[in-house]
Amino acid sequence: MRFTKMHGTANDYVVVDCLAASTPADLEPLIRAVCDRRRGVGADGFVLILPDETADAEMRMYNPDGSFAAMCGNAVRCVAKHLRDTRRVDSREFVIRSANRRVPIRVLQESAEQSRIEANLGSPRFAPNEIPTTLPAGADGLVRQVSLALPPGTASIEAVKVTCLSMGNPHCVVFTDTLPDRSVDHAEVLRIGPAIETASVFPERTNVEFIEVVARGHLRQRTWERGAGETLACGSGACAAAVAAVMTDRADRLVTIELRGGTLEVHYREDEGQVLMTGDAVTVFEGSWPE
Numbered sequence: 001m002r003f004t005k006m007h008g009t010a011n012d013y014v015v016v017d018c019l020a021a022s023t024p025a026d027l028e029p030l031i032r033a034v035c036d037r038r039r040g041v042g043a044d045g046f047v048l049i050l051p052d053e054t055a056d057a058e059m060r061m062y063n064p065d066g067s068f069a070a071m072c073g074n075a076v077r078c079v080a081k082h083l084r085d086t087r088r089v090d091s092r093e094f095v096i097r098s099a100n101r102r103v104p105i106r107v108l109q110e111s112a113e114q115s116r117i118e119a120n121l122g123s124p125r126f127a128p129n130e131i132p133t134t135l136p137a138g139a140d141g142l143v144r145q146v147s148l149a150l151p152p153g154t155a156s157i158e159a160v161k162v163t164c165l166s167m168g169n170p171h172c173v174v175f176t177d178t179l180p181d182r183s184v185d186h187a188e189v190l191r192i193g194p195a196i197e198t199a200s201v202f203p204e205r206t207n208v209e210f211i212e213v214v215a216r217g218h219l220r221q222r223t224w225e226r227g228a229g230e231t232l233a234c235g236s237g238a239c240a241a242a243v244a245a246v247m248t249d250r251a252d253r254l255v256t257i258e259l260r261g262g263t264l265e266v267h268y269r270e271d272e273g274q275v276l277m278t279g280d281a282v283t284v285f286e287g288s289w290p291e
C-alpha cells in the first residue's frame with residue numbers, strides 16, 4: 001500500500017490515495033499498525049482519499065484507535081495539498097467532502113514541500129443531540145460553561161466548566177481561566193482530557209480543547225483528541241475553540257490560535273456563521289506499507 005506522510009501544524013497523517021487504487025481491506029488492524037509510533041509509521045490519523053459524486057474528492061479520516069472521525073481540519077488541508085500535487089484538481093479552489101460536510105478549499109500559496117490553505121469547515125452545531133451530549137443546554141440552546149464533574153481523584157479539581165459544540169465532530173472546550181492555573185502549559189491535559197473524552201455525557205466520546213485567552217484575537221490551545229490522545233494541534237478543535245470563545249465573549253471572530261505544533265488563523269464569520277481555518281499543509285515523505 002503506497003502512502004504519503006503529511007502534517008498540518010504538526011498534526012500528522014498517513015494519507016492513502018484511493019482515487020485510482022482499491023481501498024485497503026480490514027481497515028482497523030491496518031490503521032492501528034500503521035499509526036503505531038514505535039512499530040509502524042506513526043501518525044495521529046489515517047486518511048483515505050476517495051472518488052466522490054458531489055465533490056472533487058472524499059476524505060475519510062480514522063483515529064489511531066481505528067475509530068472514524070467525520071471531520072478533520074488539519075487532515076483536510078493535507079488532502080487538498082495532495083490533490084493539487086497530483087494534479088487531480090486544476091483550480092486553486094475546489095471542494096472536499098468529509099462525511100456529510102462539503103469543505104470548500106482555497107489554496108493560498110503552494111510549493112512541493114509546504115502549502116498554505118484555507119478550509120471552510122462550515123457552521124458549528126450547538127444542539128446537545130447534534131454534538132452529541134447529554135449535558136443540558138441553557139435557555140439559549142447552548143451548552144455553555146456547564147459544570148462537568150470529574151471522576152474522584154482525576155485531577156486537582158472536582159469539576160470543570162465546559163462549552164460544547166460540533167464541527168462535524170464533537171468538541172468540548174475548557175477555558176484555563178476557569179482552572180486553578182490560568183496557563184495552558186500547566187493545565188492537567190493528560191488527566192482531565194481522557195476523563196472528559198470518555199465521560200458518559202458524550203455517547204460518541206469527544207475531543208477536548210484547553211484554551212488560554214491571551215487577548216481577544218489570540219488564543220493558546222492544547223488538545224486531547226478523541227481516539228488519539230494529546231496531539232500537537234487540532235484544526236477542527238481550533239475552529240471549535242474560536243466559536244466557544246465568541247460564545248462566551250472571550251474573543252472576537254477573527255483569532256490567531258497558537259498550538260503546540262504551529263499557528264492557525266480562524267475566522268468565525270458572522271454572516272453565514274461558517275468557520276474558516278487557514279494554515280499549513282506539509283508533505284514529509286512518500287512510502288509503502290507491505291500488503
Ligand SMILES: N[C@H](CCC[C@H](N)C(=O)O)C(=O)O
Nearest residue numbers: 069072073074169234235236
Ligand atoms: N486532528 C483533527 C481532528 C481529529 C478529530 C478526531 N480525533 C475525532 O475523533 O473527531 C483536526 O485537525 O481537526
